[in-house]
Amino acid sequence: MKKPNWAGLMRFWVTAGVILMLTAGSVQAAEEKTYQxxxxxxxxxxxxxxxxxxxxTPEALVHNAIKGMVGNLxxxxxxxxxxAFEDLQDDTKGEFSGIGIVITMKDGILTVVSPIEGTPAxxxxITAGDxxxxxxxxxxxxxxxxxxxxKMRGPRYEEVNITVIRExxxxxxxxxxxRDMIPMTSVRSAMPEPGFGYLRITNFRMxxxxxxxxxxxxxxxQGDGLKGLxxxxxxxxxxxLDQAIRISDLFIDQGTIVSIKGRIEKNNQIFKARPNFPERRYPIVTLINGGSASASEIVAGALKDNSRSLIIGTPSFGKGSVQTVRPLKDGFGLKYTIARYYTPSGHSIQAKGIQPDIRVAPGTVTDAPKADSAFDLMLKEKDLKNSLKPEEEEIRNKKKSQKDAEIEKLNKDVQVKHALDILISYGVFSKINDTN
Known part of the structure; x- marks a missing residue:
């Protein structure tokens, strides 16, 4: 049996389709270019x-052509x-086994946006920028x-080798x-100091x-409520996206959270904040770095531009584009960009990211800081033999737990410590202003 001439048939249908299109109206230059x-x-x-x-096979050729067409956008x-389209659904809904990183193509190079906290990677x-x-x-x-x-996903407990170049x-x-199961939990919290809360959001899931x-x-x-977060x-x-918007709305009572602008009018949207109950009036400091991308940049931008939070850390990743996903026939899928994100002040996040109000490099607080003067080396009450321990320390030693270990770790994080110092200082100066 003679093999069908797939390319010839495609040529016929393409030509016929273009002819029908052209006969429906006047011939335009753009249509002629499309036909050619x-x-x-x-x-x-x-x-x-x-x-x-x-x-x-013609199928393989056409699929590769589509892959190249979309991938070059x-x-x-x-x-x-x-x-691959089925795996995409797992990222926000189901559980899957892998190493736990988010990647992107940066100038045609496979680059780590961020490792997901608590995962094997x-x-x-593995760090952002690898x-x-x-x-x-x-x-x-x-x-x-x-x-x-x-290639990075696979059966649980099986190993995979990743070779990276790092600056x-x-x-x-x-x-x-x-490989291991990637955790679906994305939020944890702690109280590093009485009245001052810590809220960690690792990603935005359903x-x-x-x-x-x-x-x-x-x-x-807890206690008398929050004095700062x-x-x-x-x-x-x-x-x-919807999770980022609704979480931002928890702390903003009015104004714009984020706007989306694309080439087509139907893709343009402005998301506004609504009044909250209970109201959250306490001051906020938000931490970002180069691994903060997309939805996390929307939250940081909304809080910053609405004067709801001080942003500290290092500049964010700069992923400010909106994608839509369309299912195609035979199980194929198409993901493509339809718009850009803009912060409430009208700034594009794309390739620029969110700039912190105060730049603080990552690091660890040392257990034994260098003495500033000879007076710091002098004998103190706590150094005397059989000195009584502070009452709160005695209580704390009796209640050592995993939560305490978490708080101890936070207190050694330079950026967290800086944020905490800012919140405590704000509270002190607010009391002074109230007194005056």
């Missing part, structure tokens, strides 16, 4: 199908085969993002990482808003 381009595509398809050294647009030491050059000794050059994701490192770094409300309620009900968005790669 489609004709060129059909010619190349027929040539390769007929004369390429190895036999290639921007780093966040992609044409996905059925298995985070524990292994360039992945190999996955299990397979080069990532010209590898699509979905292919890289598929400041003299040679590539190789990480052997054991239940993140509910978790934030639950943790906030617990913090607000630290929101930690460091290494938060983003997630669901």
């Amino acid at each position: 381009s489609l004709k060129l595509f059909a010619d190349v398809l027929e040539e390769l199908e007929t004369n390429y050294v190895d036999e290639v 921007d780093p966040h647009s992609s044409f996905m085969p059925p298995d 985070y524990e292994a030491g 360039i992945i050059i190999k996955i299990d000794d397979v080069s990532t050059k010209d590898m699509a993002m979905w292919e890289a994701v598929n 400041g490192a003299s040679a590539p770094l190789v990480f052997t990482i054991k 239940n993140t808003l509910d978790d934030v409300i639950e943790h906030l309620s617990e913090l607000e009900e 630290i929101i930690d968005l460091r290494d938060n790669p983003g997630g669901l």
Whole structure:
């Protein structure tokens, strides 16, 4: 049986379709260019199908052509085969086994946006900005993002080797990482000082808003309530837009949260804040860094531009574009960019990121700071033999727990400590102003 001439049939249908389009109205220059381009595509398809050294199917050629067409638009647009499209749904809904990183294509290079806290990649030491050059000794050059994701995901407890180039490192770094289930929890909290809460948001999933409300309620009900709050968005790669908007709305009573502007009018939207009950009047400091991207940048930008929070840390990632996902026939999917995000003041996040109000580099508070003067070295009451311990210390020693270990860790984090000092100082000066 003679093999069907797929390219010839496609040429016929493409030509017929263009002719029908042209006969429906006047011939325009743009339509002529489209016709010529489609004709060129059909010619190349027929040539390769007929004369390429190895036999290639027209389906493979067309799929590769679509992949190249979409992939060359921007780093966040992609044409996905059925298995990759199905995996995309797991990122916000289901549980999956992998290493726990969010990646992007930066200038055609596979780059880590952020490791997800509590995952194998985070524990292994993968950091934002790492360039992945190999996955299990397979080069990532010209590898699509979905292919890289598929290679890094796999059965739980099986190992995968990731080779990265890191700024400041003299040679590539190789990480052997054991895959595990990626946690779906995205919020945790603590009270590093009485009245001053710490809220950590690692990503924005379907239940993140509910978790934030639950943790906030617990913090607000302790003691005399909150005097100040630290929101930690460091290494938060983003997630669901609606969750970011609704979480921002918890702290803003009026004004714009974020606006979205695209080429098509229907993609333009402005999201406004609504009055909250209970009202949250306490001061806020928000922490960001280069791993804070997308939805976390929306929250930071909304709080900053509405004068609701001081932003400290380092500049965020700068992922300010909006993608939509369209299912296609036979299980394929298309993800492409439709608009850009703008902060309430009208600034684009794209490639610029959120700039902190106060830049504070990451680091650890040392246990034994250098003495400032000879007086600091003098003998004090606490150094005397059998000296009585402070009452609160005696109580604390009896109640050592995992929560205490978490707070101790926070107090050694330079950026968290800086945020806490700002909130405490604000409270002191507010009392002085009230007295005056």
